[in-house]
Amino acid sequence: LFLTLSPGLTSVGDAKKSKRKSNVYKVSGVNILNRNSVDSKTALERLQRRRENHNFVERRRRDNINHTITTLSTLIPRCTEEGAKLNKGNILLMAVDYI
Numbered sequence: 828l829f830l831t832l833s834p835g836l837t838s839v840g841d842a843k844k845s846k847r848k849s850n851v852y853k854v855s856g857v858n859i860l861n862r863n864s865v866d867s868k869t870a871l872e873r874l875q876r877r878r879e880n881h882n883f884v885e886r887r888r889r890d891n892i893n894h895t896i897t898t899l900s901t902l903i904p905r906c907t908e909e910g911a912k913l914n915k916g917n918i919l920l921m922a923v924d925y926i
Contacts, residue, residue: 893915896915896918900913900921903921903922905925906918906921
């Protein structure tokens with residue numbers, strides 16, 4: 828987990844002088860805590876879970892695209908020829924020509 832909080836970390840609650848102490852920690856303008864009285868360990872754990880979830884969703888999206896392009900390549904006659912260089916771009920171009 829590579830995270831540099833110090834340059835962009837601002838405490839909005841410290842800037843306002845009020846009776847009730849309420850800190851909102853923002854990194855690049857985004858509240859990373861979304862609640863009051865949360866320690867930095869909890870914030871880092873939330874960021875890590877969020878990153879892991881994003882990585883999982885992104886991997887699933889890429890796998891879906893790759894599987895669909897592979898399926899498409901089996902339907903295109905020119906893709907099954909020997910010597911045809913198969914990459915995603917070529918498969919899509921062959922599909923457009925075929926259609």
